[in-house]
Amino acid sequence: MKQRILLSALMCLLFALPSLAQQNLFGGQDLKSAVVNDDNTVTFRFLAPDAKKVEVAGDFAEKVEENPVGGVVGTGLLPMTKDANGVWSLTTKPLQSELYMYLFVVDGVATTDPNNPYVFRDFATVSNIFIVGNGKADLYKVNDVAHGSLTHRWYNSKSLGMDRRINIYTPPGYENNTKKYPVLYLLHGYGGDEDEWVTYGRATQILDNLISQGKAEPMLVVMPNGHTAMEAAPGESSLGFYKPGGEEERADERGAFESAFTEIINFVESNYRVKPEKESRAIAGLSMGGFHSIHISRINENTFDYVGVFSSANSIMSAGGEGIYANFQESLKKQKDNGVELYWLGIGKDDFLYDANKEFRATLDNVGMKYTFMETEGGHIWKCWREYLSEFTPLLFK
């Protein structure tokens, strides 16, 4: 122990000042924030002696005004108070177990929390995040369990004429046995890319935790990029560190992703030790990814035994019913006739697609496709999608 302390002191002297100083642009803030307290309250701290007003903008705060200052939308603002040292702080009421996102608004300007190095990117923006445990969000934490591997890889798409990035989770033990595994194909929404199920979606943590608890079968999770105009997530392609969010990079040809999907299945089944059978294939996605799941599983009418549709409907994008979207009901019926082990739908009460989802369920009823339906609180948000993945995964491959 003495040796440890000596070493720490030595390292501190030798390294901390010159090397960290070079790199640490956020030098002056030596506070802890956001701190999740034992009672599930959360404390935020921010040093800004000269600021006149500092607020926390977070998805845990009740919305207090329609158009808050600072361009912070879709979220509430909570006022912080300043102490004699110029440190602003706020402790929330106890929060439900969840992964939350937030920023600070300093005199009307939104900023990340310099004391919290954990930020997730959502296409063109970043937010700080924290997790309140002691509940369902324990599944979203890295816990002391066996961990699977996550690989960022590229596959060649002949039909799209490019190499494309893909994220692949293999379960704990995959590398050390000769077993074959089932596969879940997991698709992102219109505002996302192949990285979003890894960051906001917490897919690797949810799988590690459910598998370790014996609640989910060990499986691969394959997370491709659903925008056929993109090679890779922003920052990971030869477009460089451009600002995403223009429509160019999402100017997908209608039906192109669905049509090209067999390439991904073939890539996975020829590169990984997986079971190449319908009963060992699942496909699910959120929003646009749910739409993709509906259509990919339908046009490949005898390929997936498990389909998950999160906060989605048929009507998005398929208007006109041309190309692969033609003969919707007939092919859906064929898919049903071929047999589907589980067709699973989840949607939040406040989702803007709630009615479209209802209409889609009527279509499923119409062709006689049985489905499991879960209605939750919330809107078109990650909170729902993490929950749906946590509910859906244990039902697969049983």
Next chain:
Amino acid sequence: MKQRILLSALMCLLFALPSLAQQNLFGGQDLKSAVVNDDNTVTFRFLAPDAKKVEVAGDFAEKVEENPVGGVVGTGLLPMTKDANGVWSLTTKPLQSELYMYLFVVDGVATTDPNNPYVFRDFATVSNIFIVGNGKADLYKVNDVAHGSLTHRWYNSKSLGMDRRINIYTPPGYENNTKKYPVLYLLHGYGGDEDEWVTYGRATQILDNLISQGKAEPMLVVMPNGHTAMEAAPGESSLGFYKPGGEEERADERGAFESAFTEIINFVESNYRVKPEKESRAIAGLSMGGFHSIHISRINENTFDYVGVFSSANSIMSAGGEGIYANFQESLKKQKDNGVELYWLGIGKDDFLYDANKEFRATLDNVGMKYTFMETEGGHIWKCWREYLSEFTPLLFK
């Protein structure tokens, strides 16, 4: 094309407002920043109508004062100017090709750029980054070349009594042939973790690019965590999203990482298709990682044909010469007598370890170890380490 435009418009209507609004805490800023212009100048923009002073703090700016406001240390501040719409902007002079980091300082408070979603974490802090190309930093970009895979994996360390996270790069084509590859073990510094060569170090991009240009042999790059008290990088272990930077998590037992390193070699050689021979093993690292490389290659005296010591020296941490640090010169001489294909050192003129490095070179001279030495501009910074990796890698396994 028409269909594409229609689709984009439709998607815009259906998704952009409700779904992105929910997630986009940085709502109000619709600017492009940082924009690298054709002449290698860079333009920053920031909306803050009510701010009195906005500056750019970046490692490209000449240092203008010893203790600048906002806690922004080790970097210069450049003033931005405000237009009639409340948009602050600045265009720099042409910058040399490099990966740069920056923040904004708004009325004395440092903040990330809300229009740039690319941030890298350096232990406890984040900074925005951008790349100026047309020079050496083209190696740091994702280019339109064949890409290797990057896997986040865990290995079991018996001697440290824990599962530990490790990042492994496999070169393009690794998965599709039966060849065996050489391995570079690449180690981070005291202020880093297994992720830092992936982010600031740009190791996967440098390797992809050098391999595609025929300048480097296809090889694996293995990036472990060099702090034996840690299971994984901050945020990736069961400690959760804690604030790193206290000394507890780096309270490493002296010599423990070096002593346990054969576990990592064994893990790699039994899990990957690699050549398990001295002539196919290289080890290199920056700062503490360079120190680790000196000692790991010395105590495993006939194991590595290539050793890279970036901005480091023997004297860091080894004071006392106890344990594995005993008999330094004797074992270094033994290592030399066994034959070393390349012992490579790089250091910046302004590095605080410059003299210690000089002293280490004298020791190498003393035992007759031949080495290649590269002296560059700069201090104890990533700019140097990316450059050293770019210089070192092409010399390996020839």
